Amino acid sequence: MNLSRRQWLAGALGATIAPNWPGHAWAKETPARITGVEWASAETLEAVGVSPLAIASPYPGGQEDMVRAMFPRGTVGLGSLFEPNLELLQSLQPDLIFCTYWQSNLLPSLRRIAPTHVCDLRGPTPSLLGNSFLFLREMGGILGRQDAAAAYAQASEAELDVLARRLVPFRRPLLIGALQADGRHILLYDKGSLFDDVLGRLRLVNAWQRVPSASGGTLVGIETLADFPAADLLHFDTGAPTATALRLLRDSALWAALPPVRAGRVRVLPYAWPFGALPTAMAFARSVARLLSSAIAGEAL
Amino acid sequence: MARGPARAVAAPALAVVGVLAIATILLAAARAVEILPPAAWLAALLAPAEADPRQLLFHYSFLPRIVLSLIGGAALSLAGAVFQQVLRNPLAEPATLGVSAGAQLALAIAMLWAPGLLGLAPEGIALAGSGAAMALVLALGIGARMSAVSLVLAGLMVSLLCGAIGAMLIVLNHDYLASLFIWQSGSLAQNGWAPAHHLLVEALALAAMCALFVRPLELIGLEDGGARSLGVPVGLMRGAMLALAVALSAVVTAAVGVIGFVGLAAPALARLLGARTLRQRLLWAPALGACLLALTDQVVQALTFLPRELPAGAATGLLGAPLLLWLLPRLRMHAPPAGLPAPPRRLSPPATTALLGCGLVLLVLMTVLSLSFGRAPQGWYLAGAAELEMLWPWRAPRVAAALACGAMLAAAGALMQRLTGNPMASPEVMGISAGASVGVILLMLLVPGFDPAWIMAAAGLGALATLAPLLAVSGRAGFSPDRLLLAGIALATFMSAAASVMLGIGDPRTASLIAWMSGSTYAVTEEQAQAACAVAVLLLAAAPLATRWLDILPFGPSTASALGVHVGAARLALLLLIAALTATATLIVGPLSFVGLLAPHMMRMAGVGRPLPHLFAAALAGALIMVLADWLGRNILFPWQVPAGLIAALIGAPYVLCLMRRQTA
Numbered sequence: 015m016n017l018s019r020r021q022w023l024a025g026a027l028g029a030t031i032a033p034n035w036p037g038h039a040w041a042k043e044t045p046a047r048i049t050g051v052e053w054a055s056a057e058t059l060e061a062v063g064v065s066p067l068a069i070a071s072p073y074p075g076g077q078e079d080m081v082r083a084m085f086p087r088g089t090v091g092l093g094s095l096f097e098p099n100l101e102l103l104q105s106l107q108p109d110l111i112f113c114t115y116w117q118s119n120l121l122p123s124l125r126r127i128a129p130t131h132v133c134d135l136r137g138p139t140p141s142l143l144g145n146s147f148l149f150l151r152e153m154g155g156i157l158g159r160q161d162a163a164a165a166y167a168q169a170s171e172a173e174l175d176v177l178a179r180r181l182v183p184f185r186r187p188l189l190i191g192a193l194q195a196d197g198r199h200i201l202l203y204d205k206g207s208l209f210d211d212v213l214g215r216l217r218l219v220n221a222w223q224r225v226p227s228a229s230g231g232t233l234v235g236i237e238t239l240a241d242f243p244a245a246d247l248l249h250f251d252t253g254a255p256t257a258t259a260l261r262l263l264r265d266s267a268l269w270a271a272l273p274p275v276r277a278g279r280v281r282v283l284p285y286a287w288p289f290g291a292l293p294t295a296m297a298f299a300r301s302v303a304r305l306l307s308s309a310i311a312g313e314a315l
Numbered sequence: 316m317a318r319g320p321a322r323a324v325a326a327p328a329l330a331v332v333g334v335l336a337i338a339t340i341l342l343a344a345a346r347a348v349e350i351l352p353p354a355a356w357l358a359a360l361l362a363p364a365e366a367d368p369r370q371l372l373f374h375y376s377f378l379p380r381i382v383l384s385l386i387g388g389a390a391l392s393l394a395g396a397v398f399q400q401v402l403r404n405p406l407a408e409p410a411t412l413g414v415s416a417g418a419q420l421a422l423a424i425a426m427l428w429a430p431g432l433l434g435l436a437p438e439g440i441a442l443a444g445s446g447a448a449m450a451l452v453l454a455l456g457i458g459a460r461m462s463a464v465s466l467v468l469a470g471l472m473v474s475l476l477c478g479a480i481g482a483m484l485i486v487l488n489h490d491y492l493a494s495l496f497i498w499q500s501g502s503l504a505q506n507g508w509a510p511a512h513h514l515l516v517e518a519l520a521l522a523a524m525c526a527l528f529v530r531p532l533e534l535i536g537l538e539d540g541g542a543r544s545l546g547v548p549v550g551l552m553r554g555a556m557l558a559l560a561v562a563l564s565a566v567v568t569a570a571v572g573v574i575g576f577v578g579l580a581a582p583a584l585a586r587l588l589g590a591r592t593l594r595q596r597l598l599w600a601p602a603l604g605a606c607l608l609a610l611t612d613q614v615v616q617a618l619t620f621l622p623r624e625l626p627a628g629a630a631t632g633l634l635g636a637p638l639l640l641w642l643l644p645r646l647r648m649h650a651p652p653a654g655l656p657a658p659p660r661r662l663s664p665p666a667t668t669a670l671l672g673c674g675l676v677l678l679v680l681m682t683v684l685s686l687s688f689g690r691a692p693q694g695w696y697l698a699g700a701a702e703l704e705m706l707w708p709w710r711a712p713r714v715a716a717a718l719a720c721g722a723m724l725a726a727a728g729a730l731m732q733r734l735t736g737n738p739m740a741s742p743e744v745m746g747i748s749a750g751a752s753v754g755v756i757l758l759m760l761l762v763p764g765f766d767p768a769w770i771m772a773a774a775g776l777g778a779l780a781t782l783a784p785l786l787a788v789s790g791r792a793g794f795s796p797d798r799l800l801l802a803g804i805a806l807a808t809f810m811s812a813a814a815s816v817m818l819g820i821g822d823p824r825t826a827s828l829i830a831w832m833s834g835s836t837y838a839v840t841e842e843q844a845q846a847a848c849a850v851a852v853l854l855l856a857a858a859p860l861a862t863r864w865l866d867i868l869p870f871g872p873s874t875a876s877a878l879g880v881h882v883g884a885a886r887l888a889l890l891l892l893i894a895a896l897t898a899t900a901t902l903i904v905g906p907l908s909f910v911g912l913l914a915p916h917m918m919r920m921a922g923v924g925r926p927l928p929h930l931f932a933a934a935l936a937g938a939l940i941m942v943l944a945d946w947l948g949r950n951i952l953f954p955w956q957v958p959a960g961l962i963a964a965l966i967g968a969p970y971v972l973c974l975m976r977r978q979t980a
Contacts (some may be wrong), residue, residue, distance in 0.1 A: 093954035097837045101709050102954050105691065118764075119838055126708065195426050196572075198504050234624070235504035237376040240368035258430040268375035268506035271365055 047108045048157070051098050051124065054291035055112030055133045058150055060084060061166050061293050062159045067106055070098040084293075103127055110156075114289075131156065135208075135291065143211035146292040147171075170296055177303040178216045183314075184306050186279075187221035187245045188213060192231075195255035197262025199233055206230040207288055212295050216302065221245040230288055236269060243273035247280045248305065256282075281305045328588045328599045335606035342613035343381060350377055379511040380503055384612040384627065385605040386511070387503070387567045388577055390518040392604025393525060394563040395578025396585075396596050400536055401556050405586075408578035409564035413473035415575065417448025418568035420477040423484055438513060441569030442562060448473050449561040453554060455972060469972070476972075479909070479964035483957065501574040501628020503612050510570045517566045524559055525597065532556060533593045574628040575812075576635030577604050607631075625816060632812025636805040640788050662922040667932070670923065674935040678718075681939060685714050685946040690953040710949075712844035713836040717945040717959055718938045719847040720900040721910050725937020726855060727896040728911030729918075729930045733865050734889050741912035742897035746806030750781025751901040753810045756817045771843075771902050778898040781806050786890065834960015836904050836945050847903045854896050858930055861889060865926035909960065910937045913967040940967060 049068040050056030056069040068090035090106060092098040100123050103111075108128045113120060115134040124130040135145045147167055154163025190209045191202040202222045203209045207230025210220045221242050224232055239247065250256070263269040274280055283305065286298045351359055351373045358364075363374035391409065398407040409415045421444020425433040433440060455469040505511065525532075531552045534542045542549050567574065581604035582596055590596045611634060612627045662670065686706075687698045698706055727742045742748055754777020755770055762769070788802045839847075864885040867875050872882045897911075914937035915929065923932045944962035951957060 091954060093956060097835065097956045099954035099956065101689075101706060102691070104705065104709070119770075122840065123709075195430075196502075198502070198506055235376070235502075236506045237372050237504070240372050243368055254427065254430050258426060258433060261430070263506075265509060266375075266507040268371055271368075271371045271375070273368060 047106065048110045048112070049092075049103065049106065049108045050112045051092065051103070051120070052095055052112070052114045052117060052133075053287055054114060054135060054146070054149075054289060054294075055131075055153070057084065057293040058133075058146075058153050058291045059112070061150060061163075062154050062157060063162045064157055064159065065089065067108055068092050068103065070095045100124075100127065112153075133291075135289075141211050141214075142208045143215055143292075143295055146208070146295060150292050166292075170292060173296065174215050174299060177299055181216055181218060181303060181306055181310075183310050184218065187219040187242070188302075189221050189239070189242060189245045189247045189274075190249075190283075191222075191247065192250045192252055193256050193259035193263070194233070195258045197236075197259045197266070199235055200239070200249070201231045201233050202238075203231050203288065208290065208295055209286070209288065209298060212299050212302070216299060218302070218306075236263070236266070236272075239272050239274065240268075245274060245279075246306075246309070247274045248283050248302065249280070250285050251282050252285055279309075281309070328585065328590065328603070331584070331588060332599075332602050332606055335603070335610050339606060339610045339613055342610070342617055346613070346616060347373070347377060375507055376505055379505040379508050380612065381609060383505060383511045383514060383571065384503055384609040386514050386518050387571055387574065388581070388608025389601035389605040390514070390521070390563045390567050391574060391577040391608070392581035392600040393522060393597065394560040394567075395604075396582040396593075396600040397525060397532070397556055397560040397563075398578070399582055400532055400593055400596075401553050401560070403536065405583065406579070407470075408575070409560070409568075410573070410575040410578070411474070412470035413448045413452055413477060414445045414470075414561050414564050415568050415573045416474040416477035416481070418442070418445040418565045419573050420444055420481050421447070422569065423481055427484060438517065438566050438569040442565045445561050445565035445568065446558075448477060449557060451972065453557065473968075473972075476964060476968035479961050479968070483961050483965070501572040501631070502624070502626035503571050504624070514566055514570045518563065521559055521563050521566075522601075525556075528552075528556060528559075529594060529597065536593060572626075572628055574608065574631055576631045577608050580604075580631075580635050580638055581607060629812045629816045633809060633816075636809030636812075640784065640802060640805050660922045661924050664928075667923055667925075667928045670921070671928065671932055671935065674932065674939065678935060678939050678942070681942050681946075682714060682718065685942050686710050688946075690950045708841065712839045712841045713945055713949075714942060715844040716839040716847050716903050717836050717941040719844070719851040720904045721914075721937040721939070721941025721963075722855065722934040723847075723851050723896040723900040723937075724911040725914035725933040725940075726858060726930055727893045727900070728913075728937075729915040729933040730858075730861075730865075730889055730893050730896075731911070732915050733869060733926055733929075734886065734893070741909075742893065742900075743807060743909075743911060746781045746785065746803050746810055747778045747894055747897045748901040748905075749807045749810030749814065751775070751778040751898060752905065753777050753813050753817075754780070756814055760817060774902040775898060777810075778894070778901065781810065782894050782898075786887075834905055834909075834944075834963065835948075835956065835958035837956055837958075839903060843903050847899065850895075850899045854892065854899075855931075855934060857892065859927055861885075861892070862927050864889065865930075905958075905960065909964040909967055910940055913937075913963070913970075914940060917967075917970070 047067050048059060048064055050059050050066045051068075051070050053069075056066050059066045065086050066089060069085060070092040090102065092103060096117075098120070100120075103124075104127045111124050111128045111130045112133055113124055113130055115132060115136065118132075121130060121132070133149055135142050135149060137145065138148070139145055147170070150163050150167055151160070154160045189202060190213070191200045193200050204220070204222050204224055204226050206226030210230075213220050221244075222232070239245075269275055283298070283301050286294050286301075347353075347356065351369050355370065356373070359370040359373040360378065363370040365371070395408040398409070398412060399405055401407075418441035421440050422433065422437065425437075425440045451473050452469040531547050534545055534547045535549065535552055535556070537545075539549050564578070582600040584603050584607075585596050585599040588599070590599045608627065608631070611630050615625045615627055615630045618625060687703060689696070689698070689706075689710075724742055731741060751774035754773040754775070757777075758765055758769060758773035785802050785806055864880060867878050867880050868882070868885060868889075870878075875882050875885075915933040918929055918932040918936055921932075923929045940963050941959060944966065945959040947966075948957040948959045948962045
């Protein structure tokens with residue numbers, strides 16, 4: 015049964031099509047073929063100096079351009095983070111695949127293509143930031159790039175110390191969040207998120223101290239911000255949803271009367287993917303430091 | 316109206332409204348005291364101090380929210396009562412007629428591609444969306460002289476279509492995920508008086524117009540012939556009143572999102588409390604609806620132990636379903652839904668066999684194509700033998716699963732439609748697929764390191780947990796079709812509400828579930844595909860054993876028992892067969908919600924009338940649709956994948972709508 019099917023297909027179609035198969039073209043060229051099927055590993059790969067062969071992106075929308083800019087042009091897109099295109103992945107014939115803990119349902123399929131390493135930033139320590147450092151070193155060990163990893167880690171530690179010192183004059187608590195497009199809700203990041211760890215490392219206080227959620231963020235109504243009169247609000251620019259939200263909030267009397275808004279202590283951060291690794295954390299730290307430094311400078315005048 | 320009936324309804328209805336209102340006031344007062352001391356309430360109401368966030372919260376958040384819940388509840392109930400009167404169907408409400416879905420879709424599209432317009436006139440956009448949905452439903456109904464069944468069926472199709480497009484938007488735009496789910500769940504949180512003001516004005520205007528038309532509305536409740544002979548332009552009046560009800564629900568959707576069940580529960584409760592005439596219902600349903608929604612919203616806010624606030628729309632779904640199940644035995648339905656609409660033509664047995672044969676050939680061709688033809692970065696290509704061997708482990712399970720599950724769901728749908736005599740019946744209606752999905756979501760959220768094999772067990776448990784109350788509730792009434800459908804709808808709504816709440820948390824693990832719930836074949840393993848095929852063959856082979864029942868049951872229970880069929884046992888057996896087919900398909904590829912409705916309907920329109928050929932034809936059609944949909948889903952947006960169930964809905968619904976239009980024209 016099997017043989018006759020193959021014979022029939024080969025006879026009918028094989029000759030014209032074989033040269034078009036992508037596998038042929040790619041097989042012999044590059045030495046180490048690593049792919050990150052999700053974001054944290056992909057950017058960590060870039061940090062240790064190994065450009066991933068292919069990445070899966072969180073979003074198809076405008077955000078994709080911004081994040082794809084981090085990677086060289088030849089990097090193949092695998093589609094959605096949640097359903098990466100496995101046929102395409104196999105055709106690229108990678109040597110090693112990195113995935114993440116919440117892609118565990120993909121593991122059997124990924125293992126069939128290439129050895130797979132699971133990245134889980136929830137352990138071994140309680141701090142996501144600390145774990146991202148550990149993951150960086152671990153990746154350096156796997157790829158034989160310990161020096162590059164150590165150098166990046168040291169540079170990051172040093173930079174975080176510098177930023178923390180620069181932010182010493184800033185005394186107020188912070189709220190980190192993302193405005194939702196309906197103009198009535200905001201997603202606030204709590205103890206379970208990478209952003210909270212970064213704030214802690216910079217010796218800043220996260221005003222949102224609710225029970226940490228599994229995803230690191232809690233969705234609340236805008237009116238909750240009234241409970242934090244002394245805090246500064248830093249919210250991410252997610253593109254169209256943020257623009258819509260700001261437009262809707264412009265007409266809201268409650269928003270205008272909220273203490274942080276009235277005092278002009280609301281600032282916009284460039285977008286950061288909440289489930290990223292060390293490079294995301296560093297970019298976030300730099301943005302926060304930049305915004306708050308100008309705040310400090312403004313108040314000093 | 317005579318004194319007697321009016322007094323008979325006033326006392327119990329007033330009592331219930333009073334109890335609900337008192338409960339609402341108590342909860343609201345408790346919350347108000349937390350925000351501000353009672354002495355400051357009056358000042359905060361009239362002129363809140365700018366500098367005090369507490370007073371601002373009281374004035375701009377707490378109060379508008381209460382007002383909005385009252386008006387929204389009243390408006391939705393009024394719309395529901397009008398729908399039920401016009402359509403003579405106690406199941407009609409904004410959600411079941413596709414109106415809420417149309418409004419929500421329009422708002423979602425505006426948010427993604429015209430955010431400026433959304434900020435300017437959300438009610439206008441919602442009205443446009445629900446107007447378009449209702450216009451589509453009406454266009455289909457005009458051909459059938461606005462008969463009740465065809466309208467509700469068309470409404471269901473349109474609702475599914477809008478839901479499918481909306482789900483597609485969610486899948487492709489993960490960063491809008493949380494916002495879209497808020498709207499799906501109907502959160503009433505406010506931060507200003509503007510929405511409440513707008514809604515009050517609009518709702519009052521529309522209610523006033525309803526009041527003007529009470530007389531003709533009453534007459535429409537009679538048979539069409541009777542009403543027409545009394546001088547009422549039936550078609551025109553129905554259209555006008557439907558438009559009014561649509562506008563009411565559209566403005567509520569624009570303000571707060573989709574809140575279901577209130578439009579169904581409040582009129583039902585009013586009828587239960589004795590409101591027999593239309594005027595009584597139009598008076599008491601809004602009152603009950605206002606109190607119900609207000610109380611629900613207060614209860615939801617009082618649940619402070621939850622990590623995030625439960626949106627009122629999800630709560631109405633969660634609370635409304637048990638309420639409906641409780642109401643079910645007490646509900647008297649004066650006009651049972653009409654039977655299956657007659658097909659335009661009937662095929663002779665040779666023609667039917669020819670059709671089945673062609674279908675089989677087509678299926679084989681499609682399967683081969685799906686396995687070998689596809690897309691790569693350089694473009695389209697047809698795979699050769701060697702490549703096929705490499706691609707086989709990726710494509711074969713998906714194609715096989717799509718085939719098997721499409722066939723199973725279509726067969727289940729055909730059986731359901733024949734069992735209940737109701738063209739709206741489908742496996743999704745029974746709520747089993749939704750229950751299975753809830754089981755899987757719970758597994759993913761509660762169990763940290765689960766083995767993927769446990770998913771099947773979780774889905775199976777969820778399906779059983781839905782089937783048990785379904786059998787229990789409808790069993791008491793001897794599995795009559797009406798009870799079954801209502802119970803199924805109640806359970807399906809409950810499970811969908813639970814699912815949408817859990818998915819709205821924003822956990823990335825659940826994001827991958829959304830694709831599964833839309834009918835994605837992505838995660839199917841080889842073992843699962845083999846199991847699906849085996850079960851499909853087994854169950855479909857068992858179906859011909861029920862031929863006699865399928866032939867006889869549609870004649871009605873008395874005729875059937877006279878012919879020697881034990882009606883209760885036959886219905887139970889068919890129900891279990893349907894459940895097995897549905898549960899297996901859902902376990903493999905998620906709660907595909909359309910093939911079970913679409914395929915049997917298509918085959919009936921094509922003229923395959925007799926039960927057994929219809930069953931197999933539907934199974935073939937279902938398999939064909941799913942294989943095609945799976946192929947399209949893998950290749951349209953390469954390397955992105957669109958779930959097969961969504962594609963099936965997007966292709967199928969317009970096709971069925973065209974068929975319905977052509978049939979009745």
